[in-house]
Amino acid sequence: MQIRFIDQISHLNNLEWQQLDNPHNNPFISQRFLQALEDSGAASRQSGWQPHHLIIENNQQLIGFMPLYIKSHSYGEYVFDWSWADAYQRYGLAYYPKLVSAIPYTPSQGQRLLLHPNYAKADLIPLIVDAIKTEAQRLGASSWHLLFTPQDEQQLFANQKLHARLGCQFHWFNTENWQTFDEFLSSFSSKKRKNVRQERRKVSEQGLSLERIEGTQITPAQIEHFYECYQITYLRRGRQAYLSKGFFEQLLTTMPEHLLLVEAKQEASQQPVAAALFFYDNQSLYGRYWGSKVDADSLHFEACYYQGIEYCLEKGLTHFDPGTQGEHKISRGFKPLFTRSNHWLAEAAFNSAISNFVKEEATQVEQYAKQASQHLPFKNRPN
Numbered sequence: 001m002q003i004r005f006i007d008q009i010s011h012l013n014n015l016e017w018q019q020l021d022n023p024h025n026n027p028f029i030s031q032r033f034l035q036a037l038e039d040s041g042a043a044s045r046q047s048g049w050q051p052h053h054l055i056i057e058n059n060q061q062l063i064g065f066m067p068l069y070i071k072s073h074s075y076g077e078y079v080f081d082w083s084w085a086d087a088y089q090r091y092g093l094a095y096y097p098k099l100v101s102a103i104p105y106t107p108s109q110g111q112r113l114l115l116h117p118n119y120a121k122a123d124l125i126p127l128i129v130d131a132i133k134t135e136a137q138r139l140g141a142s143s144w145h146l147l148f149t150p151q152d153e154q155q156l157f158a159n160q161k162l163h164a165r166l167g168c169q170f171h172w173f174n175t176e177n178w179q180t181f182d183e184f185l186s187s188f189s190s191k192k193r194k195n196v197r198q199e200r201r202k203v204s205e206q207g208l209s210l211e212r213i214e215g216t217q218i219t220p221a222q223i224e225h226f227y228e229c230y231q232i233t234y235l236r237r238g239r240q241a242y243l244s245k246g247f248f249e250q251l252l253t254t255m256p257e258h259l260l261l262v263e264a265k266q267e268a269s270q271q272p273v274a275a276a277l278f279f280y281d282n283q284s285l286y287g288r289y290w291g292s293k294v295d296a297d298s299l300h301f302e303a304c305y306y307q308g309i310e311y312c313l314e315k316g317l318t319h320f321d322p323g324t325q326g327e328h329k330i331s332r333g334f335k336p337l338f339t340r341s342n343h344w345l346a347e348a349a350f351n352s353a354i355s356n357f358v359k360e361e362a363t364q365v366e367q368y369a370k371q372a373s374q375h376l377p378f379k380n381r382p383n
Contacts, residue, residue, distance in 0.1 A: 040247035078107035170334035192377030229291030336369035
């Protein structure tokens with residue numbers, strides 16, 4: 001058995017990749033998604049996301065894969081370690097480069113280690129951790145960060161004496177087997193139910209209609225319009241978008257079966273004015289990218305949340321990850337969900353401080369999630 005590192009995902013044999021176990025067919029850990037990131041330049045040395053993927057082979061056959069990047073900054077990760085970098089600098093040490101196992105620009109929890117079904121993660125993770133530590137030392141990297149891991153992987157990596165860090169997002173779950181949006185709303189208190197209906201009505205009263213378009217029905221022109229809207233979101237924040245139009249065009253070509261586009265139009269002219277792009281797999285919907293050319297009351301909530309919930313109910317998806325941040329999601333039925341990451345730092349002097357930091361932070365995150373749960377709109381809120 002051999003563990004080695006590669007600088008392009010295209011080096012992997014597609015047939016061998018298909019033998020790796022990807023639970024629920026998650027789109028972000030797919031070869032096609034990662035390939036589009038590299039082909040478009042979003043994951044490159046120039047962007048600060050230099051591919052350095054870990055692969056495991058047995059008799060020269062691919063049996064395992066973990067995304068890995070050499071980072072020269074901390075942008076696009078969404079597990080913030082700027083204070084750690086500052087502390088390193090004050091100590092006279094270089095924090096960059098560092099190693100990161102994540103999906104670039106994608107704060108979505110999911111598998112980070114894909115294995116052939118004949119192999120067990122518990123058996124291989126100790127070897128993987130040792131290999132990455134050795135590679136970090138060879139590269140002069142300060143640390144390794146494994147971001148947004150599922151709970152089963154998080155515990156296995158934590159067992160290797162990696163620092164475990166807790167975060168919180170807000171996700172929707174079909175816990176009551178709702179069949180329609182009205183059924184879902186019936187679980188809300190009267191006031192909260194009324195607020196949602198008012199928001200949805202406001203969108204139509206402004207002369208806007210929305211349409212959901214799946215996969216191969218999405219046209220290149222619609223992707224081009226979506227990208228114009230997506231850029232606006234970033235320009236309003238005073239920065240350029242992380243991802244290029246070519247990235248999304250490639251996804252439309254290579255993995256349309258994972259794409260859902262929600263498009264808003266002015267009813268009078270039928271001109272599109274806003275768009276949200278989602279991904280989905282066998283179990284979940286993922287809301288990732290959005291933008292609008294108009295300033296319309298409640299349009300963001302309709303396009304990014306309510307349309308997504310309706311789609312889940314229509315297709316039998318039980319989970320909706322609408323993206324990071326956003327306490328405004330709570331009153332719309334999105335529950336607190338703990339996210340997890342694991343961290344290793346090469347400099348022993350920092351390990352005690354980081355250990356204390358993540359423990360204190362976890363206590364704060366747990367308290368935050370508990371308080372957030374008290375504001376859920378359901379008639380019978382969880383304790």
